[in-house]
Amino acid sequence: MGTRTSDPRIAAGIAALAAIGILIGGAFAGLGLEAWRNPEGAYAALDPYLLRVARFTLWQALLSTLLSVAPAILVARALSRHPEFPGRRLILRLFAVPLALPAIVAALGILSLYGRAGYFAEPLTALTGGTWPGIYGLSGILVAHVFFNLPLATRLMLEALQTVPTDQWRLASQLGMGARASFRLIEWPAMRAALPGIAGLVFMLCITSFTIVLTLGGGPAATTLEVAIYQALRFDFDPARAVALTVLQIALTAVVVLALMRLGANTTGDANLPVARRSFIQAKAGETAFNVAAILLALVFVGGPMLATVASGLKADLGRLAGEASVQRATLTSIVLATISAMLAAMIALALVMARRALAGSRQSDKKTLLERFTDTGAGFVLVVPPIVIGAGWFVLVRQSVDVFALAPVMVVTVNAVMAMPFAVRAIRPAYDAGSERHERLCAQLGISGWSRLRLIDWPVLRRPLATAFAFAMALSLGDLGVIALFGSDAVQTLPYLLLARMGSYRTDDAAGLALMLGLLCLALMMLADRLGKETSR
Amino acid sequence: MTATSAAVRFDQVVFSYADTMVRFDVTFAPGEITAIMGPSGAGKSTLLNLVAGFETPREGRVLIGETDVTSAPPADRPVSMVFQENNLFAHLDVASNVGLGRSPALRLGATDKQDVASALARVGLAGMEHRLPRELSGGERQRVALARVLVRDRPILLLDEPFASLGPALRDDMLDLLASVQAERSMTVLFVTHQPEDARKLAENMVFVEAGRVTAAGKTADFFTSSGPEAFRHYIGNERQ
Numbered sequence: 006m007g008t009r010t011s012d013p014r015i016a017a018g019i020a021a022l023a024a025i026g027i028l029i030g031g032a033f034a035g036l037g038l039e040a041w042r043n044p045e046g047a048y049a050a051l052d053p054y055l056l057r058v059a060r061f062t063l064w065q066a067l068l069s070t071l072l073s074v075a076p077a078i079l080v081a082r083a084l085s086r087h088p089e090f091p092g093r094r095l096i097l098r099l100f101a102v103p104l105a106l107p108a109i110v111a112a113l114g115i116l117s118l119y120g121r122a123g124y125f126a127e128p129l130t131a132l133t134g135g136t137w138p139g140i141y142g143l144s145g146i147l148v149a150h151v152f153f154n155l156p157l158a159t160r161l162m163l164e165a166l167q168t169v170p171t172d173q174w175r176l177a178s179q180l181g182m183g184a185r186a187s188f189r190l191i192e193w194p195a196m197r198a199a200l201p202g203i204a205g206l207v208f209m210l211c212i213t214s215f216t217i218v219l220t221l222g223g224g225p226a227a228t229t230l231e232v233a234i235y236q237a238l239r240f241d242f243d244p245a246r247a248v249a250l251t252v253l254q255i256a257l258t259a260v261v262v263l264a265l266m267r268l269g270a271n272t273t274g275d276a277n278l279p280v281a282r283r284s285f286i287q288a289k290a291g292e293t294a295f296n297v298a299a300i301l302l303a304l305v306f307v308g309g310p311m312l313a314t315v316a317s318g319l320k321a322d323l324g325r326l327a328g329e330a331s332v333q334r335a336t337l338t339s340i341v342l343a344t345i346s347a348m349l350a351a352m353i354a355l356a357l358v359m360a361r362r363a364l365a366g367s368r369q370s371d372k373k374t375l376l377e378r379f380t381d382t383g384a385g386f387v388l389v390v391p392p393i394v395i396g397a398g399w400f401v402l403v404r405q406s407v408d409v410f411a412l413a414p415v416m417v418v419t420v421n422a423v424m425a426m427p428f429a430v431r432a433i434r435p436a437y438d439a440g441s442e443r444h445e446r447l448c449a450q451l452g453i454s455g456w457s458r459l460r461l462i463d464w465p466v467l468r469r470p471l472a473t474a475f476a477f478a479m480a481l482s483l484g485d486l487g488v489i490a491l492f493g494s495d496a497v498q499t500l501p502y503l504l505l506a507r508m509g510s511y512r513t514d515d516a517a518g519l520a521l522m523l524g525l526l527c528l529a530l531m532m533l534a535d536r537l538g539k540e541t542s543r
Numbered sequence: 544m545t546a547t548s549a550a551v552r553f554d555q556v557v558f559s560y561a562d563t564m565v566r567f568d569v570t571f572a573p574g575e576i577t578a579i580m581g582p583s584g585a586g587k588s589t590l591l592n593l594v595a596g597f598e599t600p601r602e603g604r605v606l607i608g609e610t611d612v613t614s615a616p617p618a619d620r621p622v623s624m625v626f627q628e629n630n631l632f633a634h635l636d637v638a639s640n641v642g643l644g645r646s647p648a649l650r651l652g653a654t655d656k657q658d659v660a661s662a663l664a665r666v667g668l669a670g671m672e673h674r675l676p677r678e679l680s681g682g683e684r685q686r687v688a689l690a691r692v693l694v695r696d697r698p699i700l701l702l703d704e705p706f707a708s709l710g711p712a713l714r715d716d717m718l719d720l721l722a723s724v725q726a727e728r729s730m731t732v733l734f735v736t737h738q739p740e741d742a743r744k745l746a747e748n749m750v751f752v753e754a755g756r757v758t759a760a761g762k763t764a765d766f767f768t769s770s771g772p773e774a775f776r777h778y779i780g781n782e783r784q
Binding site for chain 2: 370371443444446447449450451452453454456457461462465466
């Protein structure tokens, strides 16, 4: 395990880091070059409009966070106090679904519920008196963000509540603590500790949200930095403005992520399914009614758009859609690109995990080297750089030398692979580290290394975690509308891109049908990832 | 096919990790069994790890025979090691686990396979080639590890409390097996143990380690007399209480 032997695992890790570095470095080079070539342009782009966009980005993220996290506290508490609530497991499973749902599918579900021609349009028209205008702009963005983040925050809060030792609950019931007292003395302290991390994560997801704002923002009044970058490049063709916007976006996310790191938050989110513990709580009737109401409201809010997606998707002429050449081509493109991207993500993640372990094993003190830090937490930092930013950088960099639209497949594959990498690392690392804990010295002793080690020792242990990482990365990549929105064209279309195009040309039924297909595909992959992951951890 | 016996020598070896530091200067007699005893955390396992090459000294040299192995990678040293547990790869069958001692890529010829079979027979596991480790008892797993030592056929054998998790009767069987295998191959054996009986039964020599230093070394018989080293008597006295 000494540093003197050049471990191929470390070389693989360095190669993976280099690949990530090239992808992100190239984007920054593009942005820097453009700013250097045209400093006045970039400077002039810092106009009141840009500041308004930045303000709106922060404002909507702040509101979304508040509206997601505050109710999540109530819902998580309600679920925690009623471990025998009928269908509790099912509800928690349902709350995991938004994690797997592509943003564009959710946006469509929300539109078919609350949109001008949605299922709720008539009752809402009757209720408000005037004609229901449909939710667009800030309200639409908020509804969608809460749809995604309320369930996430609830699950994370519930996890925090489950860290409370059982003895404390026993004690609480023995001392006869009522709902108010046990909230103040037990539940709130546990949730408060987790609150900054959870709120920070949700805030981060909301300031980098692209698809929701693009599809539900509905105009310059409700535009975020990411959407403005996209518009600057695709419609105005104003690279200088894109640079100014991108720099601002990176600065914003960097500040948030640094704050998150200080809070010790987990920036990749978690998808554990909390199990119910034995109940020591006897809630009174009044409290029970309140809790049941909280759970049911959340259930309707989260379940509604999903049901609407299915209902309006089934109304579409699915047979005709499936027969359309453009749909078939987009599906094939999506699957091929997502497969390659997922393989790349799993490979990069594996290389980083192996290198980190090898470096940790070979160090002579408890101080980590810079390289080990990079393979460890450093890799998570790619989340600071949203896909749109990387895409924008490369777009600006290569636009004069090659046809940017021809680059679409490469960009989609690489950017999505790097974005899925932190999640893949989380799937692979525990299994690899546990295996290595058992086998490291034995392998060194017997001289099992390189390809033999991968084939004989690591592969059997890693098969399942790798499959989990692959399925997860593939689902993420399939549903992504960030990079393809920039680079897509008639020549290269993915399913989300085609979906966006159909929405743009008001072929709502087609869009609904495609959303159903895409949603089911991603959901199936996520369930597969989840199942494979569970069997590994057993 | 037995390699000639070789001594293991620590020449002014200094090793440190974080805030622990050890300093060894000691020689282990060739072709004999030496028991290494001492309190927990004294540096016994570190001593074995330095011989195996899992750790590299900051100063000094580790010699095996006349060869300086201080900076040789573990696999290139003439050393086999049996750990307390995790000696086997759980997903590979017994024959493969033993075969890895011959070829780390598990490319085994007909002779290799024969050697594996006879090594398994030697440790009393004939016909168990295709069992998986989880189908074996703790004692049988350590026998498989010993079979791998046989096919690997290196002159030095390091044992890091290999029988600590076995019951008394099983441990006795394993000690007998180890003694007879050692007699056939005349390996230089370094045997870390907490059981004075193990040392008494098996080891000609004894090395006592305390706080990162060898504080006493000599014949085992001398250690167990009333004139044995003070610290050692104190240690086994404490152990027995």
